[in-house]
Amino acid sequence: MVYYSSQRRVWVKELVIEVVTGDWGKEKGELREPRGIAINQDSYDYHFYIVDKKNNRVQVFNSDMEYSFHFGSIPGAGKMMKPIGICVSMYHNRVYVTQFSFNAVYSYKLDGTFLRRVGDRGCDEGEFSEPYGVDVDEDCYVYVCDRLNHRIQVFSKRLNYRLEINHVDLAYPIDVKVRDDQLFVLDEGVNCVKIFTVEGEFVSQMISSAFGGRISDPYAFDIGQKGRIYISDCKRDCIQVFDRRGSYKYEIGRKGDGFGEFRYPTGVAIEDNELITACERDEDQIQIVCL
Numbered sequence: 140m141v142y143y144s145s146q147r148r149v150w151v152k153e154l155v156i157e158v159v160t161g162d163w164g165k166e167k168g169e170l171r172e173p174r175g176i177a178i179n180q181d182s183y184d185y186h187f188y189i190v191d192k193k194n195n196r197v198q199v200f201n202s203d204m205e206y207s208f209h210f211g212s213i214p215g216a217g218k219m220m221k222p223i224g225i226c227v228s229m230y231h232n233r234v235y236v237t238q239f240s241f242n243a244v245y246s247y248k249l250d251g252t253f254l255r256r257v258g259d260r261g262c263d264e265g266e267f268s269e270p271y272g273v274d275v276d277e278d279c280y281v282y283v284c285d286r287l288n289h290r291i292q293v294f295s296k297r298l299n300y301r302l303e304i305n306h307v308d309l310a311y312p313i314d315v316k317v318r319d320d321q322l323f324v325l326d327e328g329v330n331c332v333k334i335f336t337v338e339g340e341f342v343s344q345m346i347s348s349a350f351g352g353r354i355s356d357p358y359a360f361d362i363g364q365k366g367r368i369y370i371s372d373c374k375r376d377c378i379q380v381f382d383r384r385g386s387y388k389y390e391i392g393r394k395g396d397g398f399g400e401f402r403y404p405t406g407v408a409i410e411d412n413e414l415i416t417a418c419e420r421d422e423d424q425i426q427i428v429c430l
Contacts, residue, residue: 161173161422161423161424161425162423162424163423164423165194167198167206167209168198168200168205168206169194169423170189170191170194170198170423170424170425171191171192171193171194171423172191172192172193172420172423173189173190173191173192173405173406173418173419173420173423173424173425174190174192174222174223174224174405174406174418174420175189175190175222175223175224175225175236175237175272175359175405175406175418176188176189176190176225176406176407176408176416176417176418176425177225177226177227177234177408178227178408178410178416179227179229179249180229180410180411181229184201184202185202185410186199186200186201186202186207187199187200187201187204187408187416187425188225188227188234189406189418189425190222190223190224190225190236190406190418191209191222192221192222192223192239193221194212195211195212195218195219195220195221195222196209196210196211196212196219196222197209197210197211197219197222197225197234197236197247197251199251200425204425204427208250208251209251210247210250210251210252210253211236211245211247211251216253217245217247217253217256219236219238219245220238220239220240220241221238221239221240222236222237222238222239223237223238223239223270223271223272224236224237224270224271224272224273224283224284224314224359225237225273225406226273226274226275226281227249227275228275228279229249230277231275231279231296232248232249233246233247233248233249233254233275233279233296234246234247234248234249234251235247235273235275235281236273237270237271237272237273237283237284238256238258238270239269239270239271241256241258241259242258242259242260242261242266242267242268242269242270243256243257243258243259243267243270244256244257244258244267244270244273244281244283244294244298246281246297246298255297255298256298257294257298257299257300258270262288264292264300264303265292265294265300266288267283267285267288267292268285268286268287268288269285269286269287270283270284270285270286271284271286271312271313271314272284272312272313272314272315272325272359273315274315274316274317275317276317276337279295279296280293280294280295280296280301280337281293281294281295281296281298282315282317282322283315284312284313284314284315284324285303285312286311286312286313286327287311289305289309289310289311289312290303290304290305290309290312291303291304291305291309291312291315291322291324291335291339292304293337302338302339303339304322304335304339305339306333306335306339306341308329308333308341308344309324309326309333310326310327310328310329311326311327311328312324312325312326312327313325313326313327313357313358313359314357314358314359314360316360316361316362317337318362320336320337321334321335321336321337321342322334322335322336322337322339323360323362323368325357325359325360325370327356327357327358330354330355330357331344331345331346331354332344332345332346332360332368332370332385333345345381345384345385346368346370346381346385346387353375353379353387353390354370354372354379355372355373355374355375356372356373356374356375357370357371357372357373358371358372358373358404358405358406359371359405359406359407360407361407361408361409362409363409364409364411365383366382366383367380367381367382367383367388368380368381368382368383368385369391369407369409369415370407371404371405371406371407371417372390372404373403373404373405373420375390375393375394376392376393376394376395376400376401376402376403376404377390377391377392377393377394377401377404378390378391378392378401378404378407378415378417379391391415391428392404392428396422398426399426399428401417401419401422401426402419402420402421402422403419403420403421403422404417404418404419404420405417405418405419405420406418414427414428414429415427415428415429416428
C-alpha cells in the first residue's frame with residue numbers, strides 16, 4: 140500500500156479493485172442513484188443487497204457482483220418509494236429498508252418476500268421524519284435513524300415499537316451501527332460519531348474536529364473487524380478511515396472516474412476480510428476495493 144500526502148490530505152493511491160459493476164438504467168443490474176448497501180454473508184457465499192433509490196427497489200448481486208434478483212418494485216404491499224437505508228439479518232431471515240417518501244420502515248425475507256411496515260410522517264412513537272440509516276442486532280432489534288426528529292427509534296423483529304434514543308446532543312442522525320452492545324451513530328449535524336448503550340445512555344463522542352476528524356459531508360459508515368471505522372464523505376468524494384479510538388488514519392480514493400476514485404460515495408459496507416464495498420450516486424455503480 141502506498142500513501143501520498145498533499146496539503147495535509149493523505150490518500151491511498153494503490154488499490155486493488157475487485158469488481159466494478161453497474162450502469163445508469165432501469166434494467167436488471169442497472170442502477171439509478173444507489174444508496175444503502177448490506178452484505179448477507181454465510182460460511183459458503185455472500186450476497187450484496189443494494190438500495191436502487193430512483194428505481195424504487197433493492198437489487199441483489201452474488202459474490203461476483205452478478206445480478207441475482209430484485210424486489211420492492213411491484214405495485215401493492217411492499218412497493219418501495221425512494222428507499223434509502225438497508226440492513227440484513229441472516230440468522231433471522233430479515234431485510235429492513237427505510238422508505239424516504241413514505242416515512243416508513245419495511246421488512247422482507249431474504250428472498251424479497253414482503254412482511255410488514257411501520258411508520259407514517261410525524262413525531263410520535265413509530266412515526267418518522269426522514270428515516271435514513273438502519274441496523275439490526277443479534278437479537279433482531281431494529282435501530283432506525285429518524286433524522287429530522289433528532290432521534291433513534293428501536294423496534295422488535297416484527298417492527299413493534301420498543302424505545303427511542305433522544306439525546307440532547309443528537310442533531311441529525313444519518314446512519315447507525317450496533318457492535319458489542321454499543322450503538323454507534325453518525326451525526327450529520329455535527330460531523331461526528333456518537334456512542335450510546337443499546338438502551339440509550341450516552342457513552343462518548345469520537346471522530347470530530349477535536350479528534351483530528353476531517354469529515355465534510357458524511358453519508359454512511361461501517362465498522363470493520365479490527366474496529367476501524369469507514370465513513371463515506373460525499374463532499375470530499377472519498378471514504379475516510381479512523382481507528383477504534385477515532386483517530387484519523389487515511390482516505391480511500393478521491394474525486395474522479397477511474398478505479399478507486401469516486402463521485403458522491405454513499406453506502407459503504409465492510410466484509411469480514413476488510414474488502415470495502417461502496418456505492419456511487421453520481422456514477423450509478425458499485426466498487427469493491429481491496430487495500
